[in-house]
Amino acid sequence: MEEEILEGKLFATFEGHGDFSKLQQSCLELDLFENPSEEDDMKEYFLFKRIFDMLDEYQEQSYLLDPYLESLVVPVVESLRTHTKVSVAKNRRGSPKRVERLARLLYSYIKLRGYKTISQFILSFHCEPSEQKTVRFFPHEIADLSIALEALVSPAGLIHEPFQWALRYVVLVWLSLVCIIPFDLAQFDEVDRAGYTMDSLESSAKVFLGKAGLDREGAALLLSRLYMRKDASSRFPEFLEWSKIQIDKNADIFMTIGILQVLCEVMNSASVEQVRLRASQIFEITDATDKKPLSSNAVVRKFRIKLLSRAALRLLPAPLIGRRKGRVLTGNDINEDCVQELNIDVPEEVEQVLEQLFEALQDRDTIVRWSAAKGVARISERLPLxxxxxxxxxxxGLFSIHSITAASLYDLPATAESPWHGACLACAEMARRSLVASKRLPELIEWLSKALYFDLRKGAHSIGANVRDAAAYVLWALARTQDPASLESYSQNLARHLTTVALYDREIHIRRAASAAFQEHVGRNVSVGAARMIAANDKKL
Incomplete structure (x- = not known):
């Protein structure tokens, strides 16, 4: 009963900030170099458990902690930094349990708000826009590189203990932040060991790249930040060759996922020239992951699709100004955007990527279809209209694959669920970017009217809830981006369908989605109707 009440509770602010700060302060006062007794260890266990439980309550409303993040995160980071510095300087291990719990506390903040927010946070809640300042909670001084790197490579350090996964992740994220500071890594090399610092960072991260836990994510982030540096960009081609060998020979699932994560991060932030020069090698890696047994893993397929999409984006120019403003250009618009479109040359590789994304829209796993839908829309945003x-x-056309042989919607085979869901997701992403032309609305709305009732019997249960949810998402996106006048002729039909689904669908999240789409359409149409009434009254006057 208490869990049900807690699950439905919504917070307006960080209500337990005072008690939470006192509990955390008690944790920070513990000596990280002293091993606790059994009695103290049990007390500390429940103390940290209470802290973790309090943070978990704000998992769905984590933004409420933003005004207090600096005062909460910085002391934890400084405590771990001091421990690491002393451990490296005096070769002391400290208390494994206390260090592990403190590292887990820092990881809890990262889990709550994301590593990007914790490593770099904009304090805008008490500043004017002109006075906003960037605060890095993680230490990012030049001297921190030697401290964190030595803790990572030291064979006798606590970081290599099997249960210290949180400490490893925190140190890897710390190093990834230090790596983006614009200074030459060669200044940390010993006199007779040129390139030692960069070699140590790369080799240590590669060791964790094949792990199954968060170590892999931290290592992937570190390697991507390393290869984006100018003084380390020459190592990126070697990494691509090494990656191809690892995938071809070992075919290890975790190593493959780690490699794909690195490449996805590089595609997202590296220079355009760096990506275009190595596009052929990147596509060779994606082709290698499309073979069994790797292709049977949903996470591998998801990152493969994400990598293909991001690589294709780098081969295309940036979106046009008109589309950035959410405006669809028509044939009557003669402006600079249309002239720019005439000069766009779509590479053949982009067409090949789109074909693979169309296939991924029919994948059996939702995460793959969702990634493909976003990739298709983002690429289309940079293509000529x-x-x-x-x-x-x-x-x-994916809607009609299984519809040709079916007499009605309920006669569709169970395999139709994936294509319909992928098509709805892709249409929604296209609609959000104002890429649905008015001439396509009649056909699209006809398919969406059927998708709202997609419900197929499969054994003792029904399937199709995700299709109905995605169909409502498309209609919501259309209401926000299309001209209300172009949707006016469909308003009554859509209102009837959306009201029916909002009232009678057995899934609560679908009823909410249909209700949101209905409200969006009503708000837009009512605004247009009110404007027309005002204009008509003005004419009479």
């Missing part, structure tokens, strides 16, 4: 319209036409 005529090409983007062809992409939308191909997506809508």
């Amino acid at each position: 005529e090409f983007a319209d062809q992409v939308l036409e191909t997506i809508m």
